[in-house]
Amino acid sequence: MDAKIHLRFAQKGDMPEVLRLIQELADFEKEPDAVELSLSELENDGFSTPKRFDCLLAEMDQKVVGMALYYPRYSTWKGVTLHLEDLIVSNAYRGKGVGTALYSAFLAEAKKQNVRRVEWVVLDWNTPAIKFYESSGAKVLQDWKTVQMDQETINKYIENNSNENI
Amino acid sequence: MDAKIHLRFAQKGDMPEVLRLIQELADFEKEPDAVELSLSELENDGFSTPKRFDCLLAEMDQKVVGMALYYPRYSTWKGVTLHLEDLIVSNAYRGKGVGTALYSAFLAEAKKQNVRRVEWVVLDWNTPAIKFYESSGAKVLQDWKTVQMDQETINKYIENNSNENI
Numbered sequence: 001m002d003a004k005i006h007l008r009f010a011q012k013g014d015m016p017e018v019l020r021l022i023q024e025l026a027d028f029e030k031e032p033d034a035v036e037l038s039l040s041e042l043e044n045d046g047f048s049t050p051k052r053f054d055c056l057l058a059e060m061d062q063k064v065v066g067m068a069l070y071y072p073r074y075s076t077w078k079g080v081t082l083h084l085e086d087l088i089v090s091n092a093y094r095g096k097g098v099g100t101a102l103y104s105a106f107l108a109e110a111k112k113q114n115v116r117r118v119e120w121v122v123l124d125w126n127t128p129a130i131k132f133y134e135s136s137g138a139k140v141l142q143d144w145k146t147v148q149m150d151q152e153t154i155n156k157y158i159e160n161n162s163n164e165n166i
Numbered sequence: 167m168d169a170k171i172h173l174r175f176a177q178k179g180d181m182p183e184v185l186r187l188i189q190e191l192a193d194f195e196k197e198p199d200a201v202e203l204s205l206s207e208l209e210n211d212g213f214s215t216p217k218r219f220d221c222l223l224a225e226m227d228q229k230v231v232g233m234a235l236y237y238p239r240y241s242t243w244k245g246v247t248l249h250l251e252d253l254i255v256s257n258a259y260r261g262k263g264v265g266t267a268l269y270s271a272f273l274a275e276a277k278k279q280n281v282r283r284v285e286w287v288v289l290d291w292n293t294p295a296i297k298f299y300e301s302s303g304a305k306v307l308q309d310w311k312t313v314q315m316d317q318e319t320i321n322k323y324i325e326n327n328s329n330e331n332i
Binding site for chain 1: 188192200201202203207211216218219235237238239240241242243244245246249251252270273274276277280281282283284285286287288289290291296299302303304305306307308309310311312313314315316317319320321322323324327
């Protein structure tokens with residue numbers, strides 16, 4: 001932690017660097033083709049109305065080396081919450097406190113916005129991440145599972161159940 | 167399924183009925199005190215800018231008997247997605263196709279908005295729900311866990327890590 005970590009909010013012109021980090025994570029997770037998002041979508045989604053996300057950047061040596069991307073969600077028990085979608089640190093800059101700095105800045109932002117809860121997801125075999133989150137006071141929920149349906153399946157479902165009555 | 171199910175989007179004036187359904191679910195889940203949300207928050211969050219959610223209502227016998235509440239999320243791989251936060255059917259009206267009608271209407275809305283994915287969470291012991299979702303083509307993710315931090319813990323974390331550098 002000799003080098004200084006500089007944190008700031010991402011601007012539209014940072015989106016190429018953000019997309020590079022997103023792709024780096026996908027490569028690392030051995031899903032290099034999973035990123036369907038284009039640069040122009042990312043620029044549009046983050047910097048026009050409705051704005052879909054906010055993004056904090058970490059810089060070292062004048063380079064973008066990490067990011068925390070988040071957006072509001074809504075709980076019918078708690079109201080507005082913040083969801084941390086991605087916390088990415090570039091491989092060459094791990095172990096230097098970048099992840100912790102971004103995590104702390106995200107939580108500071110949650111405090112500032114006065115939300116009643118923050119949340120995110122973690123892979124259940126990622127023991128170091130789970131330990132880090134738990135040591136910070138976060139709780140890993142054991143009994144909830146995520147369910148997803150992709151666009152192809154949505155379209156197929158609607159075709160087969162076409163009595164849309166709204 | 168003799169009686170007709172009528173679906174429509176919730177209006178601000180429906181929020182007392184929506185809060186009643188939210189409370190009914192909390193009671194059912196034996197968490198009667200979990201609903202921290204007030205009626206005025208719900209009215210404000212759903213019907214001013216930024217709008218935090220959309221809500222579909224199901225009516226039978228001129229009464230609100232079910233709801234599907236959802237909002238956009240953002241995936242750095244897929245872009246905008248829709249999250250189904252709550253799918254609630256009033257206890258006395260279960261087994262009449264209300265849940266399926268709301269689920270189908272939510273998916274029709276996802277198709278209309280051209281999102282690349284929809285998602286939600288399910289309790290892992292809720293086998294009938296899991297079977298229903300899977301039979302519709304949705305996938306239950308086995309290796310992701312939800313992590314949450316509540317407001318008290320956020321505040322405590324920030325107090326103890328007060329070198330906020332943004």
